[in-house]
Every structure is written in structure tokens, then in C-alpha cells.
Amino acid sequence: MTSKKVDAKDLPMQTNKVNVKDFLINNGIIVVLIMLAIFTAIKQPSFGSFDNLKNIALNVAPRFIIACGVSGCLITRGTDLSAGRMVGLSACIAGTLLQKPGYSGKFFPNLPDFGIWWVFAVLLICIAVCAIFGLINGMVVSFLQVPAFIGTLGMQLIVYGVCLVYTNATPIGGYRPAYTEVAKGRLFGVIPYLFLIALAIGLVIWFVYNKTPHGKYMYAIGGNEQAAEVSGVNTKKTKIIIYVTAAALYALGGFLVGAKSGGSSVNMGMGWELEAIAACTIGGVSVNGGIGKVSGVLIGVLVFEILKTCLQYLGVDTNYQYIAQGIVIVVAIALDIRKYIAKK
Amino acid sequence: MAEEYRLEMIGVSKSFPGVKALDKINLKVRPGTVHALMGENGAGKSTLMKCLFGIYKMDEGNVLIDGKDVSIANPDEALGKGLAMVHQELQPVPARSIAENMYLGRYPLIKIGPLKIVDHKTMNQEAEKWLKDVKMSFNPRAKLGTLSIGQMQSVEIAKAVSQNARLVILDEPTSSLTDNEVEALFRIIRELKSRGVSMIYISHKMAEIRQIADDITIMRDGTYVGSWKVKDISDDEIVKQMVGRELSNVYPPKEDYRTDETVLKVSHVSSIHARSFRDCSFELKKGEILGFGGLVGAQRTELMEAIFGMRHIASGEIEILGKKVTIKRPQDAINDSVGMITEDRRGTGIIGCLSIADNTAIASYRNYTKAGTINSKKVGQVVKDSIAKLSIKTPNDRTLIQSLSGGNQQKVIIARWLANNPDILIMDEPTRGIDVGAKYEIYQIMIDLVKQGKSIIMISSEMPELIGMSNRIIVMCNGHITGELEDDEATQEKIMAFATKFDLNDKVTENFTQEVKS
Numbered sequence: 001m002t003s004k005k006v007d008a009k010d011l012p013m014q015t016n017k018v019n020v021k022d023f024l025i026n027n028g029i030i031v032v033l034i035m036l037a038i039f040t041a042i043k044q045p046s047f048g049s050f051d052n053l054k055n056i057a058l059n060v061a062p063r064f065i066i067a068c069g070v071s072g073c074l075i076t077r078g079t080d081l082s083a084g085r086m087v088g089l090s091a092c093i094a095g096t097l098l099q100k101p102g103y104s105g106k107f108f109p110n111l112p113d114f115g116i117w118w119v120f121a122v123l124l125i126c127i128a129v130c131a132i133f134g135l136i137n138g139m140v141v142s143f144l145q146v147p148a149f150i151g152t153l154g155m156q157l158i159v160y161g162v163c164l165v166y167t168n169a170t171p172i173g174g175y176r177p178a179y180t181e182v183a184k185g186r187l188f189g190v191i192p193y194l195f196l197i198a199l200a201i202g203l204v205i206w207f208v209y210n211k212t213p214h215g216k217y218m219y220a221i222g223g224n225e226q227a228a229e230v231s232g233v234n235t236k237k238t239k240i241i242i243y244v245t246a247a248a249l250y251a252l253g254g255f256l257v258g259a260k261s262g263g264s265s266v267n268m269g270m271g272w273e274l275e276a277i278a279a280c281t282i283g284g285v286s287v288n289g290g291i292g293k294v295s296g297v298l299i300g301v302l303v304f305e306i307l308k309t310c311l312q313y314l315g316v317d318t319n320y321q322y323i324a325q326g327i328v329i330v331v332a333i334a335l336d337i338r339k340y341i342a343k344k
Numbered sequence: 345m346a347e348e349y350r351l352e353m354i355g356v357s358k359s360f361p362g363v364k365a366l367d368k369i370n371l372k373v374r375p376g377t378v379h380a381l382m383g384e385n386g387a388g389k390s391t392l393m394k395c396l397f398g399i400y401k402m403d404e405g406n407v408l409i410d411g412k413d414v415s416i417a418n419p420d421e422a423l424g425k426g427l428a429m430v431h432q433e434l435q436p437v438p439a440r441s442i443a444e445n446m447y448l449g450r451y452p453l454i455k456i457g458p459l460k461i462v463d464h465k466t467m468n469q470e471a472e473k474w475l476k477d478v479k480m481s482f483n484p485r486a487k488l489g490t491l492s493i494g495q496m497q498s499v500e501i502a503k504a505v506s507q508n509a510r511l512v513i514l515d516e517p518t519s520s521l522t523d524n525e526v527e528a529l530f531r532i533i534r535e536l537k538s539r540g541v542s543m544i545y546i547s548h549k550m551a552e553i554r555q556i557a558d559d560i561t562i563m564r565d566g567t568y569v570g571s572w573k574v575k576d577i578s579d580d581e582i583v584k585q586m587v588g589r590e591l592s593n594v595y596p597p598k599e600d601y602r603t604d605e606t607v608l609k610v611s612h613v614s615s616i617h618a619r620s621f622r623d624c625s626f627e628l629k630k631g632e633i634l635g636f637g638g639l640v641g642a643q644r645t646e647l648m649e650a651i652f653g654m655r656h657i658a659s660g661e662i663e664i665l666g667k668k669v670t671i672k673r674p675q676d677a678i679n680d681s682v683g684m685i686t687e688d689r690r691g692t693g694i695i696g697c698l699s700i701a702d703n704t705a706i707a708s709y710r711n712y713t714k715a716g717t718i719n720s721k722k723v724g725q726v727v728k729d730s731i732a733k734l735s736i737k738t739p740n741d742r743t744l745i746q747s748l749s750g751g752n753q754q755k756v757i758i759a760r761w762l763a764n765n766p767d768i769l770i771m772d773e774p775t776r777g778i779d780v781g782a783k784y785e786i787y788q789i790m791i792d793l794v795k796q797g798k799s800i801i802m803i804s805s806e807m808p809e810l811i812g813m814s815n816r817i818i819v820m821c822n823g824h825i826t827g828e829l830e831d832d833e834a835t836q837e838k839i840m841a842f843a844t845k846f847d848l849n850d851k852v853t854e855n856f857t858q859e860v861k862s
Contacts, residue, residue, distance in 0.1 A: 211717050213709040220706050223695035230654065230692050231707040231760065232678035290697040 029282050029332050033303045040310040047313045061198035062253045064301045067276040068205045069249030071297050072242040075222045077289035078148030082155035083250050087269030089163045090126040090254025095172035095264040097122045103174030119178050127251040134247025138240030163266050173263035183259035206294040222289030278329040279304045350375045350542040356405030365391045369568045376540040380553045383563035385640050385805045397422045428504030429513040438489030443471035445488045446503040474506040478532045494525030513544045519641050548639050550579050587836040595812035596787050601631035601794045613660030621647040621823045631794045635814030636803040638843045642820040644803045648770050652684040653677045683766035687773045693757045696746035701727045703745045703756050707764040730759035751782030772803045807836045821845050
């Protein structure tokens with residue numbers, strides 16, 4: 001009874017005047033990181049160079065696609081810890097199927113030399129394989145009601161194991177130019193394909209989140225799963241679709257990352273799920289569910305990537321970089337939780 | 345002279361913003377007796393007990409224990425003064441042992457240097473002793489979760505006794521017990537009585553009061569009605585005292601829009617749980633407002649939630665518009681044109697972090713979707729219409745639902761179903777926690793709906809509301825449908841009689857019901 005009263009009192013305060021404290025709680029991490037970026041650009045002018053910014057943008061593209069996948073899980077109060085390993089598996093599958101005909105260390109020496117369409121076929125194979133794992137994730141979470149944290153943690157290990165068995169832990173390289181071209185090529189020689197693919201995915205996900213019943217149901221489940229169910233939402237189906245879609249996006253992300261780096265190994269994608277979760281949270285996707293925008297996810301990924309680049313440019317030891325990233329993740333989530341504590 | 349009363353509460357009043365919850369209540373409990381505290385749902389029994397335990401601060405009034413004036417600030421202090429409560433909803437830790445539950449928060453400790461460790465041996469021995477004391481021979485090392493609810497309650501009582509309680513409050517202790525367990529509980533109560541422990545016994549069950557209580561105090565709408573010796577007051581006198589209030593005219597003029605067409609037929613429906621609804625059958629006519637009355641725990645909500653697919657049915661049939669249906673989840677019910685406004689607005693109603701518009705549209709998106717895309721324009725229009733129809737007070741439909749008052753939140757939930765437009769709408773306590781003005785508006789909406797040929801089932805624990813709104817009233821008690829009253833024959837006394845008709849084979853209640861009927 002009392003909490004209702006307080007809510008009503010809080011509301012005009014939030015809308016009428018811009019409260020500095022509220023603003024900092026809501027956007028603190030972003031403010032700090034923009035300041036860090038400015039500082040870095042002053043210290044190391046090359047940070048602001050076109051080349052570096054382009055590099056950041058290209059790094060952001062696959063990470064954004066992966067974070068889009070994770071965002072659906074987070075919005076429904078779940079999570080997906082198997083994301084990074086699925087990225088790795090997808091990169092490895094793509095790598096083994098798309099090696100140069102003459103390459104000596106070919107994974108499948110007898111694989112015939114298919115035409116250019118084979119690149120797309122392999123992408124579909126990667127998506128199909130990951131989607132199966134995503135389907136299992138979704139069913140474990142919705143039918144068996146295993147907490148997503150545990151269910152996808154198990155899947156993380158399973159996918160890693162599958163990847164090890166499949167590649168026998170050997171690194172894969174010697175890709176066909178048609179494959180690497182996906183990451184390196186540019187439309188009209190100007191706009192990188194990678195950038196266009198990420199843009200297209202962003203638009204599709206935005207559409208799904210805002211214009212389809214599935215998207216509306218997703219937010220409703222995150223807000224109050226029981227109420228959504230009483231309103232006739234098929235919560236199980238919705239969640240399964242979310243985990244399958246997420247896995248498909250990881251597959252695409254892995255496919256692109258493989259093309260971009262020109263080689264892959266079982267360690268590819270390790271820890272990327274945490275980066276994606278952190279990016280989503282920085283971008284305003286609430287770990288309490290029900291809240292999150294695609295634009296926020298993009299900002300979160302950008303900010304996180306800028307943080308990493310800043311640390312490199314400032315000459316921070318790689319080992320220390322992990323510590324800094326870890327702190328940012330914890331602070332971001334602590335601030336996120338603050339938003340809801342403050343409302344009580 | 346030995347003190348006359350173990351506990352005296354004199355002139356206790358308590359107000360909440362806008363409501364006087366307690367108005368000069370008196371309660372006097374003699375040593376070594378069982379004192380029944382009776383009253384309808386919402387009469388203020390729980391509030392009174394919360395004031396006694398310092399959970400609420402009383403505005404005025406005195407509490408005397410053994411003739412001495414005391415003030416109690418929190419439950420811990422109450423315990424120190426010899427008051428203990430066995431809650432209606434037990435709050436044990438089932439995965440830990442019986443002894444650990446009894447000594448939770450006050451484990452006997454051994455000091456080893458700076459370390460303090462729990463003295464399990466002493467704890468178990470003590471626990472066993474106290475359990476024996478109330479004639480229970482459980483192994484204190486057994487997990488509490490292995491006991492039945494009744495046995496857990498006995499453990500709670502043993503815990504109270506072990507804390508030297510001289511006044512134990514039992515809040516509806518038998519509401520989830522089997523007959524044998526009730527017998528066992530009564531044995532313990534008699535044992536405690538013989539040792540001079542006083543008890544306040546909150547219950548609706550007339551037969552139990554007769555069996556176990558010495559004195560009775562009746563409350564009504566937060567006021568003190570009176571106290572009697574149980575042997576001096578008859579059952580129907582008790583009922584009369586509990587409900588004896590005037591019906592105030594806060595309902596729209598009633599009209600009968602009923603037709604002969606049966607829209608919903610429920611036949612012999614039973615829950616999968618033995619202690620929930622059993623063998624319930626009823627029909628709902630087109631254009632009818634069918635009220636469901638009964639006490640808390642009568643399983644009305646459970647029955648309706650089962651019809652709506654939120655709970656499971658073990659046996660029985662449901663027909664909607666003459667067609668047999670299988671409803672496994674709310675989605676199925678909605679497809680069969682049933683809507684439901686649940687009792688727990690926060691838990692299963694509002695989606696707090698979403699806007700009014702999203703909350704209104706959530707049940708109807710599928711009706712406005714083409715090629716996988718929502719027709720935002722149409723949805724926006726439907727939302728706007730519903731909000732206008734219900735005069736929801738809000739700056740705009742993008743406002744978050746959690747910032748609205750309870751009454752406006754409820755209207756949004758109603759708007760959700762107006763947008764979905766079902767033929768049958770189940771409303772579970774539709775006006776709970778809502779101010780009078782909003783209540784009247786909701787009643788008006790209900791009448792508009794039946795005028796349009798919709799049918800409504802309304803569960804309400806407020807008898808004036810049931811009588812003021814329903815064309816017909818079905819009363820449930822303890823999982824059974826115990827009575828049905830037409831609009832013109834419904835009185836609070838008759839509803840109460842059906843609502844307390846606990847054991848169908850029990851002579852006392854049977855005779856009493858007939859008496860009231862005639």
C-alpha cells in the first residue's frame with residue numbers, strides 16, 4: 001500500500017526536472033566512458049583517427065549481433081551463458097568447410113570445391129547447428145524450468161565439448177577468399193559488408209521487438225510472467241523462440257568473426273557471452289527483465305568496445321584490462337539494480 | 345486475588361489512511377481458557393492481533409498482561425512477555441530438522457575460544473522434551489518437511505510453549521487440517537489449557553468453537569460487537585452478530601438482463617488436490633451476473649482459476665456455449681471466449697514495467713496481427729477507446745501502469761478484457777483495495793457488459809457487494825458448493841449460513857442451516 005504512494009510521488013519528480021543524481025545513476029557508466037574516450041584521444045591523438053574508429057566499428061558489428069541475441073534472453077529474465085561457445089563452434093564449423101582447395105592442412109581434404117553459393121550454404125549449416133542447441137536451451141528453460149543461468153551454463157560446457165570433439169582442438173586456417181571477403185569486402189568499395197549485415201540485423205530485431213506480437217509478449221514475460229500467461233501469452237513458446245533466435249544470431253556472429261580473423265580455434269568466442277551481457281546492461285537492458293531497446297544494446301556494445309580500445313591505447317597491460325572490464329560489468333549491474341531499489 | 349485476566353486489550357483503535365480499521369476494540373482473555381475471536385473477512389481480527397504483537401502501532405488503547413500495563417513494540421518483545429502466535433500460513437524451513445526450526449534464531453551455542461558453534465546435542469534434547477510435553481513423539485532430527493501441515497502446526501505450538509508462552513494465538517489453525525489432525529490439535533489445546541495457558545482461537549467454524557472455546561468475542565467491520573460465554577450464545581445469534589449491518593446504497597440500480605441461454609456449464613469439477621474444490625457444478629446464463637460467496641479458503645478462486653486454465657482439474661466437464669471444451673492453459677480459455685481478472689492484481693494482473701497501452705493490448709495482439717505484424721493503428725485505437733470508456737485518469741497511455749492508483753490499475757486490467765471482448769468474464773474480487781468512487785464505476789461497467797449480452801462471474805468476499813450486484817449467488821464452503829440463492833432471497837445471514845456449512849454430515853451445522861433458512 002505504501003509503495004504505491006511513493007511511486008506516485010516519485011513520478012512527477014522524474015518527469016518535471018532533470019535530477020542530476022538520477023541522470024548519473026541511469027547513465028553513469030556511459031558518461032565515465034565517454035570521458036575516458038576523450039581523455040584517451042587527447043593523450044593519444046591516433047585514437048581519434050579514422051582508421052581506429054573504423055576498426056572499432058568493425059569490431060562492434062559481430063558483437064552487436066551477438067548482444068542482440070543475448071538481449072532477448074535478458075529481457076525475459078533469463079540469460080545465455082552458452083553464447084560465446086556457440087560463436088566459437090560456428091566459427092570452427094565455417095572454417096572447416098570453407099578452406100582453400102589447395103591448402104595443405106585441410107580439415108576435410110576430400111571436400112570438393114563448390115561454387116560461391118557454398119559460402120551461404122555453410123552459413124545456413126552453422127545457423128542450423130547452433131539453432132538446435134538454442135532449441136535445447138529454450139526447452140530446458142521453459143519446459144524443465146531450469147534457471148537459465150544453470151541451463152545455459154551446462155550448454156556452454158556441452159558446446160565447448162562438441163567443438164573440441166569436432167575439431168580435435170586443431171586450429172583452422174587457410175580460408176577461401178570468398179569467405180574472408182564477407183568480412184573484408186565493401187559495398188561499392190566504401191561500406192563494409194560487416195557493417196551492413198549488422199545494420200540489417202539491428203533493423204530486423206528492432207522490428208521484431210516493437211512491431212510483432214512475439215516482441216510484445218517478450219517484454220510482458222519479462223515484466224510479469226504470470227500476468228502474461230493469464231493474458232493468454234504462450235510463455236513457453238515465446239521463450240523457446242527467443243533462445244533459438246539467439247543461437248542463430250550467435251552462429252551468424254561466429255561466422256563473421258571467423259571470416260574477419262581468417263582463422264579459428266576452439267578458444268574463439270570464449271567469454272564473449274559475459275561481454276555481451278555487460279554490453280546489454282550498460283545499454284539499459286534490465287537484468288530484472290521487461291526493459292531493453294535495440295538502440296541501447298548498440299550503445300552498450302559501442303561503449304564496451306571503446307573501453308577496451310582506450311585501455312589498449314593508454315598502454316594498460318592486457319592483464320589489467322581484464323580487471324578493468326570486470327569492474328565495469330559489476331558497476332554497470334549495480335547501477336542497474338539501484339534504479340529499481342530507488343523506486344521502493 | 346489472582347489476576348482475573350491473562351490478557352486485556354481495552355479500547356484499541358487503529359486507523360489507516362482513509363479507513364478506521366479498528367474502533368475501540370475490547371478483548372479480555374481469562375487464564376487457562378480458549379477465547380474464540382470471530383468476525384467476517386475484513387472484520388479486523390488480523391489487524392487486532394498485529395496491533396497486539398507490535399507489527400502495527402495502535403492509535404489508542406491499552407494492553408494489560410496479568411493486570412499490568414505493557415507496551416509491545418515488536419513480535420520479539422511480545423514473545424518476551426509470553427505471547428506467541430501460530431500463523432495461518434506457517435513459515436517454516438522444511439529442509440531443516442524439527443529441532444532447528446524450533447530453535448531458529450535462538451540456537452543454543454557452545455563457545456570454543458572466539459568461535460561460537462551450535463550445540464546440536466542440547467538443542468535436540470530440549471526439542472524432544474518440549475515435543476513430549478505436548479504429547480508428540482517426533483524425532484527432533486527429522487526434517488520438518490516430512491511432517492504433515494497439522495504436525496508442523498503442532499511443532500509450532502511446541503515451539504511457542506518452549507518459549508514459555510502463556511498466551512498462544514491460533515489463527516485459523518484447522519483451515520488445512522484433516523479431521524484426525526484436528527482431533528490431535530484439540531488434544532494439545534486441552535493439555536495446554538489444563539496447564540493454565542490461555543489461547544485466542546480465530547476461526548469461522550462454529551462446530552469447533554462449540555467444542556473447544558470457553559468465551560467468544562465478535563467483531564464486525566472493525567468495531568467491537570460484544571463478548572459472551574460460548575454456552576450462553578446460540579449459533580444463529582453468533583451469525584447475526586457477525587453480519588448485522590445495514591446495506592448501504594452504493595450500487596447502481598439492479599436490472600435483470602438474464603436470458604435462458606446457458607453460456608457456461610460446469611459439471612462435477614474436482615481439483616487434483618484433495619483439499620481444494622470438489623464436485624462443483626453450476627451454470628451461467630447469458631446476461632447474468634453470478635456471484636460467488638464464501639469465506640477465505642472456500643476455494644472459490646481455485647475453482648475459477650481452474651476453469652480459466654490456471655490450475656488443473658482431475659475430473660469433471662466444462663461446456664461453453666453448449667460445446668464441451670478442454671482448457672489446459674489460459675490461452676485455451678481465451679480462445680473459448682473467457683476472460684479473467686485475477687484476485688492478485690500485482691502478482692498476476694499488471695505488468696508493472698510496461699505502459700498502460702501495452703498492458704491493455706497484451707491479451708488482444710493476436711486479433712490485430714496480419715502477416716506477423718501488429719496493426720499499431722488499430723491497437724492504438726482500441727486502447728484509446730477502452731481508456732476513454734473506463735475514464736482511466738492518466739496523462740497519456742504511455743504512462744507506466746505501476747504509477748497509477750489501485751483503482752486505475754484495476755480499470756486497465758478491465759480495459760484489457762474489454763479490448764479482448766470475451767463472452768464470459770470472471771472477476772475475482774474486482775473491487776478489492778479500491779476506493780468507493782472507482783468501485784461504483786466498476787459496477788457500472790459490469791452492468792454495461794451484461795446489458796450487451798456478456799456474462800459475468802464475480803467472486804466477492806464482501807457480502808453487501810454480492811447482494812448488491814448479483815442476479816444469483818452461489819456460496820462455497822471448504823471446496824464444496826453449499827448453497828445457491830436467487831437475488832430476491834439473498835440475505836447476509838443466509839449467505840453466512842451456507843459459507844460456514846462446513847461438514848455436510850455434521851448435525852449441528854445442518855440443523856442450524858435449516859433454522860436460518862426457515
